[in-house]
Amino acid sequence: MVGEGDVPKSNLLFSIFKTGTVTLVMKVITDAKGKFNASGLPVGDFDFKWELNTYITVTETNVHIAAGKELKRKIVLKKV
Numbered sequence: 001m002v003g004e005g006d007v008p009k010s011n012l013l014f015s016i017f018k019t020g021t022v023t024l025v026m027k028v029i030t031d032a033k034g035k036f037n038a039s040g041l042p043v044g045d046f047d048f049k050w051e052l053n054t055y056i057t058v059t060e061t062n063v064h065i066a067a068g069k070e071l072k073r074k075i076v077l078k079k080v
Contacts, residue, residue, distance in 0.1 A: 009034045009077060012052040019045040019062050043067045050075050 012030040016038060017023055025046060028036045048060040055077040065071060 009052055009055075012036075012050055012077075014038070015049045015051070016041065017047045017049070019047050021047075041065055048073075050077070052077060054080055056080055 010030055010032045012034065014028050014030065014036050015024060016026040018025060026038055026041060028038055030036045043065055046063050046065060048063055050058045056079075058075050058077060060073075063071070
């Protein structure tokens with residue numbers, strides 16, 4: 001996860017919900033390099049939310065997780 005100017009963002013909260021619900025499946029925090037690991041996520045469809053103080057929250061809905069596949073994302077956060 002990076003902020004404006006391509007600077008990695010640590011301590012960003014990444015939440016994963018069952019698609020279309022507020023049922024939390026997993027929550028992780030990014031490391032000093034803006035990376036996270038959500039291994040162990042079951043196969044299915046999910047909504048993603050990235051949050052960090054002073055930045056606009058980013059959401060992504062209906063993301064499909066397939067068995068044995070790695071899913072990568074590069075999210076750019078913008079200041080409020």
